[in-house]
Each structure stands twice: as C-alpha cells, then as structure tokens.
Amino acid sequence: QVFGDQTDVPESGDWWDAAYLMMWGSNVPVTRTPDAHWMAEARYRGQKVVVVAPDYADNAKFADEWLHPHPGTDGALALAMGHVILREFFVDRQTEFFDDYVRRFTDLPFLVTLAERDGAYVPAKFLRASDLGQGAEEGEGDEWKTVVLDERTGRAAVPNGSLGFRWNESGKGKWNLELGDIEPVLTLQGSGVAAGVEVLLPRFDTEGGTHGQGRGEVVRRGVPATRLGGPEGPLVTTVFDLLLAQYGVGREGLPGAWPASYDDADAPGTPAWQEVHTSVPAAKCVRIAREFAATAEKSRGRCMILMGAGTNHWFHSETIYRSFLALLQLTGCQGRNGGGWAHYVGQEKCRPVTGWATLASANDWSRPPRQMIGAAYWFLNTDQWRYDKFAADVLASPLGEGRFAGMTGADCLALSARTGWMPSYPTFDRSSLDLGAVPGDPVANVVDELRAGTLKFACEDPDAPENWPRVLTLWRANLLGSSAKGAEYFTKHLLGTDSSLRAEEAAPDERPSTVTWRDEAPEGKLDLLVSLDFRQTSSTLLSDVVLPAATWYEKHDLS
Known part of the structure; x- marks a missing residue:
C-alpha cells in the first residue's frame, strides 16, 4: 500500500552519507553483516546512531542511544515524535526547508x-x-x-x-x-x-x-x-x-479537546502518552525527535531510518510503517542521498526484481501481470478462513458506518474481489481462457453471467475443486519453513500431509455469510509442488520436484 510492488531500497553505501541513522527494528550487524561496516565507519564522520528495539540486540552496542519500547508499540513512539516535530518545526516556527519540501513532494496541501x-x-x-x-x-x-x-x-x-x-x-x-x-x-489557518x-x-x-x-x-x-x-x-x-x-497539535482559535502540554498522558499523540504505552521516557522521546528534525534541517534531509522485521511482523504493521514514513516526509528526508527509509526483511532474493517479474509473469506477452497479495491468497487457499473466529467489525473504526457488521475476514476478501477493490486470482470459477473464447465481447459476457449467477468469483467458494491451486512453483523461497504464517494449515490443506494443526474450526455463528462453507474441508489441494533452490530447505523436503539453482559463487569466480 505504501511502497508499491517491491521495496527498492538504497544501496547500503548510502548509510555512509546519513548524518543521523536510526535502526528501527532492523538488526544490521546480524541480518546484513557484509554491509554493517558502512554503519560502523560512518560513525567516524560524526554520524549519530539510534537503535530502537525492545531487546539489547547486536546493533545496540553500536548505538549512541538505545530506545527500548515494548514490542509492537513502535507506532506510538513515532506518533509522539511526529507530535514534537509538527509542534516545534511547523507551528511554533516555520522551517523553510521542511515547508518547501512538503508543499512540493507530499499530499499535505x-x-x-x-x-x-x-x-x-x-x-x-x-x-x-x-x-x-x-x-x-x-x-x-x-x-x-x-x-x-x-x-x-x-x-x-x-x-x-x-x-x-x-x-x-x-x-x-x-x-x-x-x-x-x-x-x-499548506494550511487554511x-x-x-x-x-x-x-x-x-x-x-x-x-x-x-x-x-x-x-x-x-x-x-x-x-x-x-x-x-x-x-x-x-x-x-x-x-x-x-x-x-x-x-497528532494532537493545537493552534490558537481552533475548537476541540487538545493536549495541555507534552506531559498530558491522557491525550493521544503526546510524548507522555507514548510513555504509558511504550515505556520510553517522554523526555528522551522529545530529545530524539528534536535531534532528528534539527539534523534534517541542517543537513538538508540526510536522516535515515532502517526498518525491518522487528517492526513489520506485528498486527497493523503497515500503519506502524506509515508513522515512520511520516517522520521522513515531514523532515524532507525522502529522496535525499543519505536520507529516507531503507526496509530490510530479507526479501530481496531476486535482483533486479523488475527483470525477474517480467520473466516470471511473462509481462512481455501480456499485461497487467496477475499478481495479488500473498496473505489473502494463502488465507483462502490453505483454509485458514475456516478457523478464523474474529468478526471484522471488531477491527472497525468507531467512526465507521457499519459496513463490516456481521462480516468475517473471508467475507471482506470476497467483497473486495466482487467490487474490484483488490485483485484476486483465480478470479472466476471457470478458466479465463474459456471465458475469453466465448463468441462476442468477453467483458460483456462476463458481466451478463455474473448478473445471471451462472458465473461466480472463485474466492466465494475456495474449497470447490475447480478453484483449488493445482501447481505451485517456489522460486528461491522457503515458503513452508520461514515465509508461511501458519505452516500447519499449508501442510494439512494444501499438501495433505502430516500436520500439527490443533485449531478448531469456527462455530456456525462465526462462519462467513458470503463464502460457501463445505462440511468437509479438503486436504491436499496441490497436484504438483516444484522448488528451485541451491540448498535443502523445509520446502524442498516436501516438494515433488526440486530443481537445483546456482549460487552467486557458482556463477562468479571467487578469485
């Protein structure tokens, strides 16, 4: 939702140009060991390093400051830092560099x-x-x-x-x-x-x-x-x-309930409020925010945040990431050498991704590529939706209009596919090739059949045999060993093999209303699992066919 297709980050050498470096949930010495020297060497130039992590991780020993919020509360810390930056660098005084940047490069106006x-x-x-x-x-x-x-x-x-x-x-x-x-x-005030x-x-x-x-x-x-x-x-x-x-930044003459000061712990957005949730002292939050913004102003945006699995493996992690990005946008850092975000979670296994995607999806033959978000695809096709007991309206905004009342996660996915909000593949319960071969306008024919009820969306009945995934190719990904969330569901329903699944299926009153529930959940949907890898993994052990791939060292002479 934020980055696009792939998180194309700056090369690690760009850390060298940063005047202020925050490692926020990214343990560089361990997860990017060959590149860590850039971070260590840049400190000799006067670069300040701040580590944000709940544990005293390996990167903390390189840091000038260590902030240790409770796990999963990083968004509150970033929100409070934004509160300070907005108050002191936009409202109390106007920072020319920041003001010009946000007018030209953000949606703030x-x-x-x-x-x-x-x-x-x-x-x-x-x-x-x-x-x-x-x-x-x-x-x-x-x-x-x-x-x-x-x-x-x-x-x-x-x-x-x-x-x-x-x-x-x-x-x-x-x-x-x-x-x-x-x-x-920028403001109507x-x-x-x-x-x-x-x-x-x-x-x-x-x-x-x-x-x-x-x-x-x-x-x-x-x-x-x-x-x-x-x-x-x-x-x-x-x-x-x-x-x-x-962010709770009040201005003279505006109505509403506003924080009395940074020390108002009851008002969301303040440094004192975040301390309640994160345990990071309010004074330290204020000081780091001031340093970050002041350095960005003086260096013309050379402040960088390295972020990764430590912060994005949490519920609503996309919102947590947005709180980081807001800090960088407000201070004019994005798009600057030595500035902006760098997202590392070990997903850059195919380089360059653009070239790989063209080959893998045959984009030179047909566009757009048939890609969808993996979480939704596996949620349906590994039957995790059958065990989901959370109602969607539990997660709704208190200002919502009741759209999610009585709906489950599977209902929401089906709705998003029907309305075109999100791509979903396979889209229909019949082959797209067969639908395109029908005489006449294929678009009009599909619309007519959907209206008549003779054509259904595949996500409305994911357990119907015609909607099962049949062939899966894993290309340098250990899906069953590291990437899959809920591997037990994969082994039971996708592969039909031994699993340690202990969850109970949702009760009748907890089940989706717009997705077909079949009494017996299928086991073993896949006909063929192919893995391409240069090492033995959990996925290759369960694959029907393993194709050995060459390592980087096999492709390029070590000498």
Whole structure:
C-alpha cells in the first residue's frame, strides 16, 4: 500500500552519507553483516546512531542511544515524535526547508472534503477536479486528479502529478511533480477565509466502544475549513490541517479537546502518552525527535531510518510503517542521498526484481501481470478462513458506518474481489481462457453471467475443486519453513500431509455469510509442488520436484 510492488531500497553505501541513522527494528550487524561496516565507519564522520528495539540486540552496542519500547508499540513512539516535530518545526516556527519540501513532494496541501456527523464533521474524500464543475481541467481522468488552493490566486488549482495525469492522453510524458506557477496553500489557518470547525477522529488506544462500532473511541479536534465556490460549495480543509489534528497539535482559535502540554498522558499523540504505552521516557522521546528534525534541517534531509522485521511482523504493521514514513516526509528526508527509509526483511532474493517479474509473469506477452497479495491468497487457499473466529467489525473504526457488521475476514476478501477493490486470482470459477473464447465481447459476457449467477468469483467458494491451486512453483523461497504464517494449515490443506494443526474450526455463528462453507474441508489441494533452490530447505523436503539453482559463487569466480 505504501511502497508499491517491491521495496527498492538504497544501496547500503548510502548509510555512509546519513548524518543521523536510526535502526528501527532492523538488526544490521546480524541480518546484513557484509554491509554493517558502512554503519560502523560512518560513525567516524560524526554520524549519530539510534537503535530502537525492545531487546539489547547486536546493533545496540553500536548505538549512541538505545530506545527500548515494548514490542509492537513502535507506532506510538513515532506518533509522539511526529507530535514534537509538527509542534516545534511547523507551528511554533516555520522551517523553510521542511515547508518547501512538503508543499512540493507530499499530499499535505491537498484539499479534503468534510462531511457532517453528530454535530461535527468527519474527513470524507479528497476534493477532485471532477468536483469543481466548470473550473475542472478538460480531458480524461478528472476524477483521479487532486486539488489544492493556490496561494497566488486564492482559487482551487489542479497540480500535476496525481494519478489522473498518468493515464490520460494529454498527460503523456508529463507525469511529474512540477508545480509550475501553482503555489499550494499548506494550511487554511490564517487565510482569512477559513473558520474553525470540529472534526471527529478515531483513537484505538482504549477499550471503549460506546461511540458507534469497533473498540476505539472518538476525539474531537478542530481544523480550519472553508467552502469553495460559495455557501453551497463543499466544505474543505487540507491534509496538513487534518494531520495536525490527528497528532494532537493545537493552534490558537481552533475548537476541540487538545493536549495541555507534552506531559498530558491522557491525550493521544503526546510524548507522555507514548510513555504509558511504550515505556520510553517522554523526555528522551522529545530529545530524539528534536535531534532528528534539527539534523534534517541542517543537513538538508540526510536522516535515515532502517526498518525491518522487528517492526513489520506485528498486527497493523503497515500503519506502524506509515508513522515512520511520516517522520521522513515531514523532515524532507525522502529522496535525499543519505536520507529516507531503507526496509530490510530479507526479501530481496531476486535482483533486479523488475527483470525477474517480467520473466516470471511473462509481462512481455501480456499485461497487467496477475499478481495479488500473498496473505489473502494463502488465507483462502490453505483454509485458514475456516478457523478464523474474529468478526471484522471488531477491527472497525468507531467512526465507521457499519459496513463490516456481521462480516468475517473471508467475507471482506470476497467483497473486495466482487467490487474490484483488490485483485484476486483465480478470479472466476471457470478458466479465463474459456471465458475469453466465448463468441462476442468477453467483458460483456462476463458481466451478463455474473448478473445471471451462472458465473461466480472463485474466492466465494475456495474449497470447490475447480478453484483449488493445482501447481505451485517456489522460486528461491522457503515458503513452508520461514515465509508461511501458519505452516500447519499449508501442510494439512494444501499438501495433505502430516500436520500439527490443533485449531478448531469456527462455530456456525462465526462462519462467513458470503463464502460457501463445505462440511468437509479438503486436504491436499496441490497436484504438483516444484522448488528451485541451491540448498535443502523445509520446502524442498516436501516438494515433488526440486530443481537445483546456482549460487552467486557458482556463477562468479571467487578469485
């Protein structure tokens, strides 16, 4: 959701250029031993090294500072650091380098519409060029073009670079972030046309659930907002203004409940609040945040965060990662030599990935490639969904509209496939080749059959034999030994061999309502398992065919 297809990180030599290096859940001396010398040598140049890890790992002995939050609470620490940076480098004083960077390279100036809810407002959707009516730019893709307020003219403007410019005819060769004459407004505060309104924002650090659904609660904060095009126009604010509200950074004249100070432990986002959850002293959180931002300002963005499995193997790890990325974007570090993020979890086994993906997916023959997220694929095809007893609405925002009521994880995956929100393969319960061979327009035929009910989505009945995966090729991946989450389900349902599965299937009232439940779960869906590897692994031991691959040393002379 954040990085794209693959986490293409800078080469390790770029650590040398960093003035401030944070190893956040990435144990470099152990997991990237050949490259660790870059980190050790850079310290002779005055580089400060901060390690964030709950345990005194090997990298901690190289660190100037060691922060040890409780496992899985890294997001709270990063949120509080962002609170300090926003307060001291954006609100209390304006940092020219940061301000210029976020206006040009982030979505912080984009306008977001606000919708009424319970006597206040909630963030709704990005304002798009298609919402502007007469003022919209001509051409394709206006519904995919985001809008800013131009400081020069005081009017809405559509800057280059959003998705709508990538795929239309008029935007060919112009998909970049050049603003031209547009000067985006970062905040509506002090603009003279905005008034403070209360917005409702979710918080998930409590066990409450009295407001709406889910297990979180709601906080009321204020943002400056204005109506575009007169009193009947959409009420909008900027992403930056919403970000300040989310991080709990108050400003004069805005309504809502705000932290009294950094020491307010009851207000989400403050250093004292994070100390309750992480155990990291609030004073140390404040100092590290100040150092990080001050170094970024003086070095023009040469602060880097190395992150990895220590932080991304947690529930909602994508949200934890976003909290790290926000620190880097706010301080102008992303895209700078010696700055930005570097994500290491040992997944870069095929280099370059772009070339490998072209060959593996035959992208030179047909596009787009039929790729989907692995977690959803295995969740369905290894029958883990049959054991899932969590209702989806338990995870819903307290500001949600009840969309997940009565749904399970499998129901949500099926819904996402039906609505086109997420690719799902195989898509239908019949071969796509057969569907394409039917006379007439294949798209129209598929739509007609879906409406008639004669064609179904495969994810709606993953245990039907026609929807089983039949051939699996493992290409330099030890799926059954290290990558698979819940290997017992793989061995039982995918391979049909001995397993140590002890979980009980979900009770009738805990089962999906839109995914077919078959009384007997299949065992042994695969017909053929092929592994390509240069070593014996848990996966090769269970494979039907093993193809030996050459190591790097076999390909290149050691001398």
